[in-house]
Amino acid sequence: MANKVKLATVWLGGCSGCHMSFLDLDEWLFDLAQQVELVFSPIADVKIFPEGVDVALIEGAVANEDNLALVKRVRACSKMIISFGDCAVTGNVTALRNILGPNNAEQVLQRAYHDVQNLQPQSPRFVVEDCVTNTLHEIVPPLLPQVLPVHAVVPVDVYLPGCPPPAPRIRAVLTQLLAGNTPQMIGREMLKFG
Amino acid sequence: MSKTLTLNGQMISAREGESILDAARDAGVSIPTLCHMNGVGDVGACRMCLVELAGSGKLVPACTTKISEGMEVNSDTPQLREYRRMLVELIFSERNHVCAVCVANGNCELQDLAIHVGMDHVRYDYLYPAENVDVSHPMFGMDHNRCILCTRCVRTCDEIEGAHVWDITARGIKSHTITGLAEPWGEVNTCTSCGKCVMACPTGAIFKLGATVAEMEKDREKLAFLKNARERREWV
Numbered sequence: 001m002a003n004k005v006k007l008a009t010v011w012l013g014g015c016s017g018c019h020m021s022f023l024d025l026d027e028w029l030f031d032l033a034q035q036v037e038l039v040f041s042p043i044a045d046v047k048i049f050p051e052g053v054d055v056a057l058i059e060g061a062v063a064n065e066d067n068l069a070l071v072k073r074v075r076a077c078s079k080m081i082i083s084f085g086d087c088a089v090t091g092n093v094t095a096l097r098n099i100l101g102p103n104n105a106e107q108v109l110q111r112a113y114h115d116v117q118n119l120q121p122q123s124p125r126f127v128v129e130d131c132v133t134n135t136l137h138e139i140v141p142p143l144l145p146q147v148l149p150v151h152a153v154v155p156v157d158v159y160l161p162g163c164p165p166p167a168p169r170i171r172a173v174l175t176q177l178l179a180g181n182t183p184q185m186i187g188r189e190m191l192k193f194g
Numbered sequence: 195m196s197k198t199l200t201l202n203g204q205m206i207s208a209r210e211g212e213s214i215l216d217a218a219r220d221a222g223v224s225i226p227t228l229c230h231m232n233g234v235g236d237v238g239a240c241r242m243c244l245v246e247l248a249g250s251g252k253l254v255p256a257c258t259t260k261i262s263e264g265m266e267v268n269s270d271t272p273q274l275r276e277y278r279r280m281l282v283e284l285i286f287s288e289r290n291h292v293c294a295v296c297v298a299n300g301n302c303e304l305q306d307l308a309i310h311v312g313m314d315h316v317r318y319d320y321l322y323p324a325e326n327v328d329v330s331h332p333m334f335g336m337d338h339n340r341c342i343l344c345t346r347c348v349r350t351c352d353e354i355e356g357a358h359v360w361d362i363t364a365r366g367i368k369s370h371t372i373t374g375l376a377e378p379w380g381e382v383n384t385c386t387s388c389g390k391c392v393m394a395c396p397t398g399a400i401f402k403l404g405a406t407v408a409e410m411e412k413d414r415e416k417l418a419f420l421k422n423a424r425e426r427r428e429w430v
Contacts, residue, residue, distance in 0.1 A: 083315065086293070086294055089314070089315050090286075090292075090315070090316060090320075091320065092292060092294055093292060093294060093295060095320070095322070096290075096292065098322040099290060099322050099323070099324050099325075100324070101324075146322075149316075151315060152319075156315070159314035159315040161315075163293065163294035185312070185314045187309065188309050191308070191312065191313070191314060192293075192300075192305065192309055193293040193294070193305060193308065194292075194293025194294045194300070194305065194408075
């Protein structure tokens with residue numbers, strides 16, 4: 001176990017489609033499992049992003065305070081981070097709300113939870129009271145004023161575009177990385193957005 | 195009359211009055227383009243075809259620069275490659291180009307060019323302008339989010355259809371394509387609804403109503419065919 005590459009996958013503001021595409025690697029996942037140790041992932045029950053990660057695939061844009069804190073920790077704890085899919089690389093669909101302006105969190109909540117609701121419109125409650133300890137907990141992370149691509153927040157080593165990136169593209173990147181090479185992102189098969 | 199010039203170190207011959215772009219293509223050298231389209235005149239709007247002229251080191255658009263005797267042209271240098279990638283990134287950052295939800299996904303010349311220049315991400319801040327989508331026309335729509343101001347629609351409507359429905363208003367970052375006198379497209383009574391602008395548009399900006407993600411395929415060679423048919427009576 002000690003010599004295996006420590007791989008993490010992270011899910012920020014995205015639809016999880018990139019992770020679905022990752023799972024589309026099908027039986028190659030068995031080969032991958034021989035070579036890597038999956039130390040953090042939405043498909044593994046680990047709560048805290050660990051230290052000493054070799055490669056982290058980051059799906060999704062940075063859309064809320066949780067995303068922001070996590071992506072900073074991922075950068076600090078990982079040798080290489082990969083912007084995984086169009087939301088991480090460009091903001092993509094997650095960033096559509098940016099068209100509303102540079103400080104649009106309130107407008108988004110207003111639109112989603114008030115304007116289009118005719119029964120009991122209310123914003124998500126950011127704070128709930130824990131009735132056992134009588135303390136307050138934040139359970140809904142506040143939205144950032146604007147959605148950002150990952151590289152707008154932390155330095156990114158490799159960009160893996162696609163909505164979602166097709167499984168063969170993910171495999172090509174991971175294969176090159178495991179061989180100790182920097183992935184060559186050239187041509188339609190590797191670079192097409194959307 | 196034939197002229198001789200040097201392109202990327204190779205001697206080539208070209209017809210007098212030909213553009214560098216045409217001369218290069220005749221010689222089998224491909225120069226990336228975006229606003230250029232067979233069948234309509236060139237304007238040098240997108241700067242993608244910039245080439246370097248030896249001596250002055252000046253960068254000129256290949257589509258609007260005529261060849262001359264003894265000219266030395268470089269179309270592929272590290273500097274030009276970097277500038278082309280910068281230009282594509284700036285286009286992506288200037289409007290809201292979201293390939294994943296675009297009608298032209300998979301059939302888009304801007305998307306193809308991004309692949310060609312090796313764009314794996316955009317290094318500039320996105321501007322996220324609030325742009326309109328005009329669906330007032332009964333058959334077609336105009337999504338300004340995807341418009342790159344190449345003016346192909348303007349030139350096609352003017353030069354091939356002869357209606358001149360399209361034009362550009364304002365300058366610089368405020369430039370916009372307009373229909374009629376900046377009216378909703380559906381209210382412009384000079385529009386013949388021929389659909390040539392739909393075919394000419396390199397992105398998903400002008401589309402057929404009802405087209406959804408990745409459905410908007412375009413037949414651009416049809417426009418060159420029409421032009422040839424009319425001017426040279428060549429119906430092929």
